[in-house]
Amino acid sequence: MDIFSADWMSFVLTGLGTLFLFGELLVNMRGFFGLVGLGFITIYFLSFLAPGAFIIMMVIYLIGLLLIIIDGKFLNDGTLATIGTVCMILSVGLSSPNWTAGLYGVIGLLIGGFCSLLFLKVFKRRKMWSKLALVDQLTSEKGYNSMNERYASLVGKTAVTVTDMRPVGNIRVGAEDYSAVTNGQWIPKGTEVTVVQVDGTKILVSNNKQ
Secondary structure (H helix, E strand, O other), X not given: OOHHHOHHHHHHHHHHHHHHHHHHHHEOOOOHHHHHHHHHHHHHHHHHOOHHHHHHHHHHHHHHHHHHHHHHHHHOOOHHHHHHHHHHHHHHHHHOOOXXXXXXXXXXXXXXXXXXXXXXXXXXXXXXXXXXXXXXXXXXXXXXXXXXXXXXXXXXXXXEEOOOEOOEEEEEEOOEEEEEEOOOOOEOOOOEEEEEEXXXXXXXXXXXXX
């Protein structure tokens, strides 16, 4: 086990371990990548730690990995994934016998995580990630279309300028404020105007007093 206790081996073991564990999350390898990655990480912790500390650090590392999985499968906002990454980095760094081995280990973990993305170019992506991408796309399209419909419904409505239009400014339609533009006219604040055209979220107004 002497070779595994060398400082530079921290980089190799954590890099390969994280590479295959993250790879298992990204592509469907039926657990093979997961077992290989878990083997490398186990060797890393066993090389430096007593059995009691080994269990603690291994649990922290796996909790970090679990948080990343939960974030990707359910929340998809990056919060738990960030906490999980910090847990993994701490478990690797604190398990090393010196700062050099710890630095090697943390660098290996980060590089292994990024390099796992290369598996997506070779193997089939897990359905979980494809579904999340599709949900995000549909949600964005729904929100964009809903916003366009809301803006389009403003055409013909009367509004009041809440700032001077020079020629860009803000108007109020009902209880909502919008950014708008005139056709080159300067219209003072408090003037009644009409929404004559909407292009996406760009609102064109005209002075009712003309």
